[in-house]
Amino acid sequence: MVFFACDNCGESLKKNAVEKHFYRCKNATYSCMDCQVSFDKISYATHLKCVSEQQRYGGSNFVSKENKGEIKQNAWCEQVSKAIENVKEEDLKCILRQVSKFDNIPRKQAKFLNFLSNSLRIKDRNLCERAWKAIEVEAIKMREEAVARSEIAKLKAKEEKEAKEKAKKESENLEQNVSCTNFKWKKRIKRKLAETEDGCMKLKKLKKIIVNEYLTTDTKIDINEAEEIFDKKLISSGLIIDDKLVRLEV
Secondary structure, three states: OOEEEEOOOOOEEEHHHHHHHOOOOOOOOEEEOOOOOEEOOOHHHHOOOOOOHHHHHOOOOOOOOOOHHHHHHHHHHHHHHHHHHHOOOHHHHHHHHHHHOOOOOOOOHHHHHHHHHHOOOOOOHHHHHHHHHHHHHHHHHHHHHHHHHHHHHHHHHHHHHHHHHHHHHHHHHHHHHHHHHHOOHHHHHHHHHHOOOOOEEEHHHHHHHHHHHHHOOOOOOOHHHHHHHHHHHHHOOOOEEEOOEEEOOO
């Protein structure tokens, strides 16, 4: 809970007691007892929380832990603030403004209605229920907005992942094409045949030799892909393929 000190008389006040103090010290300002920031009689209501003792004395290495209860309460307070902005009825707006001055507003309907009746002394049950409904409308809107933001974030993450994978694949294909271009398949095949006495070699042996030479220059392509490239290059090489033999043209 946030505590204030009246800058005029020095009295310590809980947040929900500040408004009553207006009548004692008119035109006074109120300083937060934790952060020492001064507020007037309007802006103090927006000071919902302040630094903890751990944060104040923890030094520069302090890392605050996420408090789930505080997150829910802050979201609830935001719903109340939005309800104040959007309701048109002045009596309803007045009640919601009173509610916003409290730190721990009940988030369940039954407890909320009891809070209005007991703490704020509002006996009009219908008015209390309308106040709850106004906050509930904003809660639904905020949940829908949160879901929409989550879906957009997921879609964006998916698109970024797909774009990275596409770029990686294109880069690999480019490297593969460069590697294939630099390796002179036809020249190597013909040179290997020329090294034999009759310019002839078994297809299986020739493929194994040339493919192995190629794989020493490119580790990103497996043997099956390399053999497919060899077959294509051999067909377009103009060499004589006779059954299981490959020979140079006479």
